[in-house]
Structure formats: structure tokens, C-alpha cells
Amino acid sequence: MYNLAMKNIFLPLLFCFALITGGYAGDAKNAVTKAAAAPAGAPLYKNPLLPPEKRARDLLSRMTLEEKFGQLQQLDGDADGPFRKEHLELARAGQLGSTLNVRFAKYVNPLQEEAVKNSRLGIPILFAFDVIHGFRTIFPMPLGEAAQWDPPMAEKAASVAAAEAYAAGLKWTFAPMMDIARDPRWGRIAEGAGEDTYLGSALAAARVRGFQGADYGAPGKVMACAKHWVGYGAAEGGRDYNSTDISEPSLLNTYYPPFKAAVDAGVATFMSAFNSLNGVPTSANGNTLTKVLRGDWKFSGFVVSDYTAVQELINHGLAADGSDAAVKALSAGVDMEMVSTLYRDKGPAALAAGKITRKTLDASVLRVLEAKFRAGVFEHPYIDPKLEETAFLTPESRELERAAALESLVLLKNDGGLLPLNPAAGKIAVIGALAGSKLDMMGSWSGDGRADDQVTLLEAVKETAAPGTAVTFSAGCPVKTGGTDEEMDAAVAAAAGADYIIAAAGESADMSGEAASRASISLPGRQLELLARLKKTGKPVVIVLFNGRPLDLSGLDADFPAILEAWYPGTEGARAVAQVLFGKGNPGGKLPVTFPRSVGQIPTYYNHRSPGRPADPANRYTSKYQDLTVEPLYPFGYGLSYSSFSLSGLSVSPAKIMPDGSVKARVTVENVSAIAGDEVVQLYIRDVAGSETRPVRELKGFKRVTLAPGEKRTLEFELRPAELGYYYAGGFAVEPGLFKVYAATSSAGGLEASFEVTAK
Numbered sequence: 001m002y003n004l005a006m007k008n009i010f011l012p013l014l015f016c017f018a019l020i021t022g023g024y025a026g027d028a029k030n031a032v033t034k035a036a037a038a039p040a041g042a043p044l045y046k047n048p049l050l051p052p053e054k055r056a057r058d059l060l061s062r063m064t065l066e067e068k069f070g071q072l073q074q075l076d077g078d079a080d081g082p083f084r085k086e087h088l089e090l091a092r093a094g095q096l097g098s099t100l101n102v103r104f105a106k107y108v109n110p111l112q113e114e115a116v117k118n119s120r121l122g123i124p125i126l127f128a129f130d131v132i133h134g135f136r137t138i139f140p141m142p143l144g145e146a147a148q149w150d151p152p153m154a155e156k157a158a159s160v161a162a163a164e165a166y167a168a169g170l171k172w173t174f175a176p177m178m179d180i181a182r183d184p185r186w187g188r189i190a191e192g193a194g195e196d197t198y199l200g201s202a203l204a205a206a207r208v209r210g211f212q213g214a215d216y217g218a219p220g221k222v223m224a225c226a227k228h229w230v231g232y233g234a235a236e237g238g239r240d241y242n243s244t245d246i247s248e249p250s251l252l253n254t255y256y257p258p259f260k261a262a263v264d265a266g267v268a269t270f271m272s273a274f275n276s277l278n279g280v281p282t283s284a285n286g287n288t289l290t291k292v293l294r295g296d297w298k299f300s301g302f303v304v305s306d307y308t309a310v311q312e313l314i315n316h317g318l319a320a321d322g323s324d325a326a327v328k329a330l331s332a333g334v335d336m337e338m339v340s341t342l343y344r345d346k347g348p349a350a351l352a353a354g355k356i357t358r359k360t361l362d363a364s365v366l367r368v369l370e371a372k373f374r375a376g377v378f379e380h381p382y383i384d385p386k387l388e389e390t391a392f393l394t395p396e397s398r399e400l401e402r403a404a405a406l407e408s409l410v411l412l413k414n415d416g417g418l419l420p421l422n423p424a425a426g427k428i429a430v431i432g433a434l435a436g437s438k439l440d441m442m443g444s445w446s447g448d449g450r451a452d453d454q455v456t457l458l459e460a461v462k463e464t465a466a467p468g469t470a471v472t473f474s475a476g477c478p479v480k481t482g483g484t485d486e487e488m489d490a491a492v493a494a495a496a497g498a499d500y501i502i503a504a505a506g507e508s509a510d511m512s513g514e515a516a517s518r519a520s521i522s523l524p525g526r527q528l529e530l531l532a533r534l535k536k537t538g539k540p541v542v543i544v545l546f547n548g549r550p551l552d553l554s555g556l557d558a559d560f561p562a563i564l565e566a567w568y569p570g571t572e573g574a575r576a577v578a579q580v581l582f583g584k585g586n587p588g589g590k591l592p593v594t595f596p597r598s599v600g601q602i603p604t605y606y607n608h609r610s611p612g613r614p615a616d617p618a619n620r621y622t623s624k625y626q627d628l629t630v631e632p633l634y635p636f637g638y639g640l641s642y643s644s645f646s647l648s649g650l651s652v653s654p655a656k657i658m659p660d661g662s663v664k665a666r667v668t669v670e671n672v673s674a675i676a677g678d679e680v681v682q683l684y685i686r687d688v689a690g691s692e693t694r695p696v697r698e699l700k701g702f703k704r705v706t707l708a709p710g711e712k713r714t715l716e717f718e719l720r721p722a723e724l725g726y727y728y729a730g731g732f733a734v735e736p737g738l739f740k741v742y743a744a745t746s747s748a749g750g751l752e753a754s755f756e757v758t759a760k
């Protein structure tokens with residue numbers, strides 16, 4: 001890992017808050033002492049010395065029915081921050097629980113003032129926003145962040161994102177997204193941690209910690225939201241918003257665990273999803289929302305629906321009309337309704353008709369109020385406008401972003417050591433529209449990121465290449481569609497005169513993310529044609545990919561010597577790419593998701609179960625395709641480096657344990673090259689035979705280490721019942737039998753050892 005003194009980023013930021021806000025941003029105790037001096041005889045809920053539960057109950061007892069339903073309403077502002085006129089009226093009436101997208105002091109404070117000063121009870125509004133991978137400093141897209149295999153780095157990025165969001169008056173983000181996704185056609189695969197439950201759980205927890213810190217009521221922190229509960233990533237056909245059918249074992253072992261990790265990390269809120277799950281939409285699913293989440297997991301925060309998901313219960317065919325939708329969502333456990341207004345419009349009559357109980361309503365209102373007390377918005381409803389002058393896009397946040405981007409880069413191919421480029425290269429042709437695009441460096445869901453703040457690959461190459469290098473640029477063709485033969489000819493001519501060609505290829509940022517599913521995962525537009533012509537020049541071509549999903553790269557892999565996966569690397573990310581291209585940085589990221597050879601192989605995920613007839617090229621009657629291997633192009637966990645590493649000496653002890661015991665696996669990793677670099681050592685298990693079949697491999701540990709040339713390190717991994725067991729019809733258990741253990745640098749191959757679990 002790259003040695004940055006990241007601590008230095010946060011302390012000055014918080015110090016700034018404290019100075020500017022004159023104690024407002026000071027420690028919580030300070031705030032409490034001041035507020036405690038409030039006039040005697042004030043209602044209990046105004047006393048910050050009392051616990052949030054008690055304050056919430058007191059406040060609830062004073063509320064009208066309309067005010068209660070109003071607290072369960074979240075409404076949308078305008079995309080660039082303003083509130084709408086209707087919000088002022090609702091705030092004054094005490095009927096606006098929360099907004100999304102309203103941000104910045106100039107919009108937050110006047111609207112908040114209506115709620116706090118001019119409503120009957122003075123309940124403040126919770127201001128929320130999608131801060132998915134940064135607010136103003138844009139970090140690598142979440143799938144790229146997952147490629148770092150470095151949860152502490154993700155935690156730091158979320159912490160910077162929280163500090164920036166807070167400075168814009170926000171106290172709640174709709175992140176992290178923790179949907180396991182195995183289908184690259186689904187555009188939202190970009191927003192999560194990829195296909196693996198173990199990696200996804202580690203990142204879910206890290207991101208929650210980064211956003212919330214130890215106390216989300218503290219200055220510079222925001223409430224996180226675990227989304228989308230649940231199974232949204234399994235959309236049939238990879239088509240966004242589509243239905244899902246997921247077996248109970250898969251829910252328990254694959255889809256739930258990242259959410260459970262978020263609960264264990266103290267996540268404040270959940271978002272119910274758009275999809276129906278086994279016939280019951282997740283925004284009215286009593287089993288997932290109440291039995292599992294609140295019953296089994298004891299989650300005590302509140303649940304917000306996804307955007308108009310309550311209204312959509314009608315389209316799903318679960319609710320007959322708006323009233324039915326409100327009744328079903330609220331009764332199932334969705335506390336707050338995002339954007340549609342059925343709770344507010346239909347709730348009171350449904351209550352009068354006995355379709356919603358007062359107990360259900362009050363429980364939801366209490367959860368929302370308690371979160372508001374915990375978030376500190378009663379004591380600190382406003383944001384100091386001066387914060388905006390200092391908090392965004394600081395030199396330190398840029399530095400962290402560059403380091404984060406560097407860690408996220410995955411070297412897919414480097415034949416003949418083409419990379420890093422010879423610094424003495426006289427002429428470099430940078431080709432491809434993406435190389436000149438600022439907007440596309442951010443990826444989808446880019447918070448309040450501004451295109452102008454981003455560095456392009458072309459700019460970064462010019463900055464980083466040795467002095468005197470001639471760098472030319474030609475787009476060749478647009479990313480998605482169109483383009484002329486003349487533009488293409490010009491690019492090829494420019495390339496033909498260069499010593500090296502750096503070709504930026506991939507998808508534009510809007511091709512992944514929400515509502516951005518694709519039926520093809522090939523390079524769009526005329527890019528393949530352009531690349532083929534570049535190859536014909538005979539000049540060495542390095543491909544840099546910018547994309548939000550695994551792409552079908554089989555043609556590129558066959559034809560080009562060097563491919564670097566850059567995802568959407570964020571504000572400073574192109575500089576990290578240039579560092580790697582010129583050998584000033586060493587790539588060490590690993591794929592958090594399998595890259596198939598073709599869309600026809602989907603789903604391809606490494607932790608599949610074994611069929612009774614595993615693929616065997618020599619036997620027709622095995623599980624395979626007639627026209628393509630079942631092996632993916634690049635497996636999960638794969639990635640190259642300029643260094644070479646070797647693994648040796650895998651040992652597991654003890655050789656036998658009881659089901660409640662644990663084993664230690666040790667393996668030595670050595671940098672056998674002359675270049676310092678990072679390796680991600682991955683530990684997988686296979687539970688060889690069980691009451692239910694288990695995956696052929698499951699990730700159960702990983703460590704990213706930086707090793708100097710020749711350096712050796714022995715790593716230890718502990719496998720406890722939590723790692724060895726699984727959920728099956730009978731509950732959670734570690735079953736007796738043989739376990740294989742693999743230490744590897746990707747999900748394929750590696751060293752193997754085993755141990756046995758014996759019956760009690």
C-alpha cells in the first residue's frame with residue numbers, strides 16, 4: 001500500500017469546522033451542556049440530556065396524525081440543490097420528514113428554518129443525498145474501489161465523502177450499495193462491490209464506518225443507508241428494476257451477509273429495493289423487512305423506500321390501489337416513503353378504517369424521530385455556509401483520491417513487459433474519445449462532482465511523460481455511436497507516426513449505473529473497428545479501459561499486448577493511470593468480479609456450485625457449451641503487477657477440529673522481482689460435502705501487502721465457525737467433513753491444503 005499520512009486529512013478538516021462554527025462543531029458534550037441550559041419547563045423532547053428514545057416518545061405524544069405521516073415523507077428537491085415551493089409549506093406544517101437532493105447552506109438553512117422556527121413542534125428536516133463514491137472529490141466508482149481489496153482505503157474515502165457532504169448541509173447519504181451482482185449486463189454492478197459476499201461484506205462495513213464514524217451525530221459525519229434491501233442485483237436478464245427469484249439458501253449465504261455486516265457496523269438506515277423477491281416486492285416484504293431485519297438482526301434504525309417504490313407496488317400487482325400500497329408497505333416495515341405520497345395521502349383514512357394500526361404508525365414515527373435525535377439535528381439544524389469555502393476538494397482529498405485510484409487499477413495483460421512504457425518514448429499518440437473526457441472520469445452517481453475538476457487521461461499523460469515527449473491526441477470515434485471515416489482516418493494517421501499508442505476504450509459514464517443495463521457487453525460504437533486499425537499500424541498499442549461493468553474483452557485480449565482496467569477512476573484518477581503507464585506507480589488491484597468471454601456465458605461467478613457433470617472437454621455429456629469454453633476470460637481475484645510474487649508453504653493447523661473450533665492457515669508471499677509492489681493474497685475454502693452442496697470455492701480471507709524487492713512475508717488467516725459454516729434449512733452450522741483450503745493470487749489455481757471437521 002502506498003504510504004500516505006491520511007490522518008492529516010481529517011484532523012485539519014474537523015478543526016476547520018470547529019473554528020468556523022464557533023463551537024457548533026465542537027464535541028458533542030459541549031453542545032449538550034449548552035442546550036441543557038434551555039429554559040426550565042421546556043418539553044422533555046427538547047432536553048438533549050435525555051436519551052433519544054425518551055425524547056422521541058415525548059415528541060410523539062404531542063403530534064397530530066398529519067404530523068406523524070408527514071415525518072414519514074421524503075420529497076425530492078431539484079438536481080442541483082434547490083428545494084421546491086411546496087416544501088416550504090409542508091415544513092411550516094411540520095409535515096416534511098426529509099428531502100433528497102436539497103443541499104448547500106443557501107437552500108438547506110431557509111427550508112430548515114421553516115421547519116424549526118415556524119412549525120408547531122419545530123422538528124428539523126433530515127437532508128439526504130446520494131453520496132455514492134464522493135461528494136465533490138470523486139473517488140473511484142465503487143466497483144473500482146472494490147478492486148483495491150483494501151477496506152481501510154474505502155473507509156477513508158467514505159470519511160472524506162461524509163465530511164464534504166456534511167459541509168453542504170447533509171446528514172444522510174443513500175450509501176453504501178451492497179447488492180451482490182453476478183450479471184454484468186446490469187448497469188448497477190458499477191455501484192457495488194461485485195460478485196463476492198465476503199469482499200462485499202468487508203467493504204459494506206468499512207464504508208458504513210467511514211460515513212458514520214463512531215457517532216453519526218458528530219460534525220463531519222452522516223448517516224449511512226444499506227441498500228438495496230434485498231436481492232436487487234439478481235434482476236432477471238440483468239435488466240434494471242426487474243423481478244428476482246432467489247432461493248432461501250442463496251439469500252442467506254450470498255445476498256444477506258453484506259447487509260448483516262452493515263447492521264453489525266451500526267448502519268443507521270436501510271433502503272427497501274425496487275425488485276420483487278420470490279413474488280413479494282421488497283418494499284412490502286414483511287419477511288425481509290420485519291422478520292429478518294428487525295427480528296433476527298435486531299436492526300433498530302429506520303427503513304426508507306426506494307424512489308416511488310411504494311407507489312410501484314401497484315404495477316408489481318401486489319397492491320390494488322394507492323391506499324393498499326401504503327397499507328402494505330407500512331405494515332411490512334417501510335418506515336419512510338421516498339417521493340410518492342401515499343402514506344401522507346391515504347394513511348389517515350386507512351388508519352381510520354383499521355387497515356393500519358396506530359401501533360404500526362407510531363413505531364415507524366418513533367424510529368425516524370430517534371434517528372433525528374441521534375443525528376443531532378435538533379441541536380444543530382443549520383449548516384455554516386462558510387464551510388463550503390474550505391471543505392471541498394482539498395489538496396489532501398485529491399491526494400487520497402489519487403492513491404485510491406492507483407490501488408484500484410487492474411493490469412489485465414502485459415505481454416512482453418510492454419508496460420511500463422519506455423520513458424524515452426519520443427512520440428506518443430493518445431487515441432480515443434474517453435482520453436479527452438473529463439465528465440467520464442467520474443462514472444455514474446457522481447454526487448456533486450464537477451466535470452471541470454476532473455483530470456483527463458490526455459492531460460495526465462502530458463504531465464507525466466518525460467520532458468520532450470511529443471504527445472498527440474485524436475478521438476477517432478465517439479464512445480457510443482456515430483463518427484465519420486475522416487475522424488477515424490485522422491486518428492490512425494496520428495497513431496502511425498507515434499512510437500507508442502495509448503488507446504482509451506470502454507463505455508461512457510452514463511452507460512452504467514441506474515437504468516443502464518445493456519444486452520451486449522462489448523465495446524460500443526466503432527471502437528473495435530478503431531482498435532483494429534490501430535493494431536494494423538504495427539505500433540505497440542496499450543489499451544486503457546474506462547468502464548462500469550465487466551466487458552467482453554475476448555477480441556482485445558487475443559490481439560493486444562497490454563490492457564489496463566481503470567474503471568472510472570475519479571477526480572485525480574487519470575494521474576494514477578499515467579503513473580502506472582510510465583512506471584511511477586505499480587498496479588496491484590484485483591478483479592472483484594469475473595470477466596466473461598461472452599455475454600452467452602453469463603452468469604459467470606467463481607463461487608458457483610459444482611454440477612454432477614463438471615465441464616470436461618473430452619466428454620460431450622458434461623456441463624458446457626458446444627461453441628465456447630466455460631472458463632471466463634479473467635477470473636475473480638485476478639490482476640497482474642510489474643512485480644512478480646510467489647506463494648509457498650501453505651499450512652493449516654490443527655489438522656482436525658470440532659465444529660466450534662478454528663484453524664489457522666499460514667502462507668508465505670515473496671516478491672521475487674526487482675520492483676516493489678502490492679500483492680493481494682487470497683484465501684479460499686471448499687466444504688467438500690455437506691447437507692447442501694457448497695460452492696467450489698469461497699473467499700474467506702484476503703490481505704493486500706506491499707513488498708520490497710526480495711521481501712518475504714508469512715501471512716496468517718484464521719478460519720472460525722463464522723467462515724466455515726453456512727446457512728441451510730436447519731440453521732447455521734459447521735458440518736463435519738473435509739475442508740480444502742487454497743491460498744492464491746486469484747480465484748483460479750494456487751496452493752492447496754486441507755483439514756477436517758470432526759463430529760462432536
Ligand code: BGC
Binds near residue numbers: 100130174227306307
Ligand atoms: C435509486 C437509489 C437512490 C434513489 C435516490 C433511486 O432511483 O435506486 O439507489 O438512492 O433513487 O436518488
